[in-house]
Amino acid sequence: xxxxxxxxxxxxxxxxxxxxxxxxxxxxxxxxxxxxxxxxxxxxxxxxxxxxxxxxxxxxxxxxxxxxxxxxxxxxxxxxxxxxxxxxxxxxxxxxxxxxxxxxxxxxxxxxxxxxxxxxxxxxxxxxxxxxxxxxxxxxxxxxxxxxxxxxxxxxxxxxxxxxxxxxxxxxxxxxxxxxxxxxxxxxxxxxxxxxxxxxxxxxxxxxxxxxxxxxxxxxxxxxxxxxxxxxxxxxxxxxxxxxxxxxxxxxxxxxxxxxxxxxxxxxxxxxxxxxxxx
Ligand code: C2E
Ligand code: CA
Ligand code: CA
Ligand code: CA
Numbered sequence: 013x014x015x016x017x018x019x020x021x022x023x024x025x026x027x028x029x030x031x032x033x034x035x036x037x038x039x040x041x042x043x044x045x046x047x048x049x050x051x052x053x054x055x056x057x058x059x060x061x062x063x064x065x066x067x068x069x070x071x072x073x074x075x076x077x078x079x080x081x082x083x084x085x086x087x088x089x090x091x092x093x094x095x096x097x098x099x100x101x102x103x104x105x106x107x108x109x110x111x112x113x114x115x116x117x118x119x120x121x122x123x124x125x126x127x128x129x130x131x132x133x134x135x136x137x138x139x140x141x142x143x144x145x146x147x148x149x150x151x152x153x154x155x156x157x158x159x160x161x162x163x164x165x166x167x168x169x170x171x172x173x174x175x176x177x178x179x180x181x182x183x184x185x186x187x188x189x190x191x192x193x194x195x196x197x198x199x200x201x202x203x204x205x206x207x208x209x210x211x212x213x214x215x216x217x218x219x220x221x222x223x224x225x226x227x228x229x230x231x232x233x234x235x236x237x238x239x240x241x242x243x244x245x246x247x248x249x250x251x252x253x254x255x256x257x258x259x260x261x262x263x264x265x266x267x268x269x270x271x272x273x274x275x276x277x278x279x280x281x282x283x284x285x286x287x288x289x290x291x
Pocket of ligand 2: 074129161191
């Protein structure tokens with residue numbers, strides 16, 4: 013048995029070593045990425061859910077981090093955000109992301125909003141309230157135009173601290189949305205305990221609309237639940253006109269997804285943000 017397990021180890025070891033080495037190298041590269049100007053933001057439109065794309069009015073954009081690695085090319089945030097999280101780099105990177113997003117949004121026509129993702133480490137270990145406050149002052153962005161997206165993972169760690177932080181952030185006038193709702197533990201008590209302004213229904217439920225009746229039932233229930241708690245509801249990952257029509261019919265407030273637009277450098281949305289000169 014000993015030999016067998018040894019054999020198993022030698023089979024998988026090289027690959028695992030490679031993965032660990034990859035992560036280590038990526039971590040080193042990431043630590044200089046900001047300074048080297050390799051990070052940028054893509055912006056994906058968020059719309060008020062109309063019954064068709066033409067009827068869906070753009071209300072803002074979600075900022076999504078992009079890393080152009082000098083050798084590897086584009087590295088997915090699904091890969092580099094966790095590395096930044098574990099190594100603590102996320103605090104500096106998150107600060108850069110928030111500042112860039114707010115600076116950009118400050119130049120958009122007034123009602124347009126910007127949504128920025130806050131990661132757990134950034135939320136629980138940095139001075140997130142002080143940071144948001146100073147960046148709003150620095151960029152001149154009206155607090156009401158900034159929305160912070162957090163996942164429930166942030167709050168599971170420390171309920172009391174999470175609640176205190178959310179209250180202080182809301183006191184600044186920014187809005188808070190619960191990202192990826194339904195993908196984790198999503199206990200209903202969280203919705204009652206934390207002052208969210210918005211729920212983002214996880215893409216998985218939207219993808220499955222029309223494929224299984226359970227997803228439709230869940231989406232419908234989340235919309236009702238959120239509205240009952242005076243929160244607004246946005247669906248992510250909306251890719252088809254059928255999904256959009258269903259969501260509009262069920263009274264979902266917002267939609268985001270490839271149907272409305274992919275995440276792109278903001279210049280590509282110059283028409284939408286009324287800055288024709290960028291196009
Ligand atoms: P997320 O916050 O749930 O962001 C939505 C992701 O879904 C984005 O992936 C977006 O490109 C993708 N998406 C949007 N619409 C559609 C669609 O219709 N179909 C499909 N298949 N996908 C769609 P992306 O940009 O690769 O980001 C992945 C994740 O990385 C994000 O998930 C978020 O958790 C994290 N992330 C990205 N940027 C940041 C950031 O600036 N800060 C932090 N803390 N996390 C970030
Ligand atoms: Ca998000
Ligand atoms: Ca999400
Ligand atoms: Ca997601």
